[in-house]
Amino acid sequence: MPKKKGRKPTLKSLRNKSDKLLQATFMEKAENKYCEGQRTVLVDGVKVSKGYRSCGKPAVCGHHFWTKANSAALRYEHDNLVAVCAGCHLRHHQGAPELHVGVIERRGIEWFKALELKKNTTIVKPSAKYYNEILLCLSQTKLQ
Numbered sequence: 001m002p003k004k005k006g007r008k009p010t011l012k013s014l015r016n017k018s019d020k021l022l023q024a025t026f027m028e029k030a031e032n033k034y035c036e037g038q039r040t041v042l043v044d045g046v047k048v049s050k051g052y053r054s055c056g057k058p059a060v061c062g063h064h065f066w067t068k069a070n071s072a073a074l075r076y077e078h079d080n081l082v083a084v085c086a087g088c089h090l091r092h093h094q095g096a097p098e099l100h101v102g103v104i105e106r107r108g109i110e111w112f113k114a115l116e117l118k119k120n121t122t123i124v125k126p127s128a129k130y131y132n133e134i135l136l137c138l139s140q141t142k143l144q
Contacts, residue, residue: 036059
């Protein structure tokens, strides 16, 4: 009896699967299992950075330093991910830029410039082939 052909996965489903696998591989391989968020203190009712210091909570996900909307080329790069706890991740997405300042201080300007160069020079055209390659690459990363 011939096999039934299923529907081809949509780009959205392939992207979602790739995003989930990226987070899983990042958290598994992350050198720092603790949040890279930055501690702040209140000074006269205003939050002020207290130098770069990790908030110290366990990280729950990888935050994209260069957002997915700003760079498809960096969407699946582990170097573009920052380990954060839920609180720091939420604060950052609500407009607190301290996270990026602290990450640049900790990782260095060379890291920042290399990512920026890749962001500005690499063009990615998402397709089923592209996502399948990403899934394969991330799967191999997870097995290592």
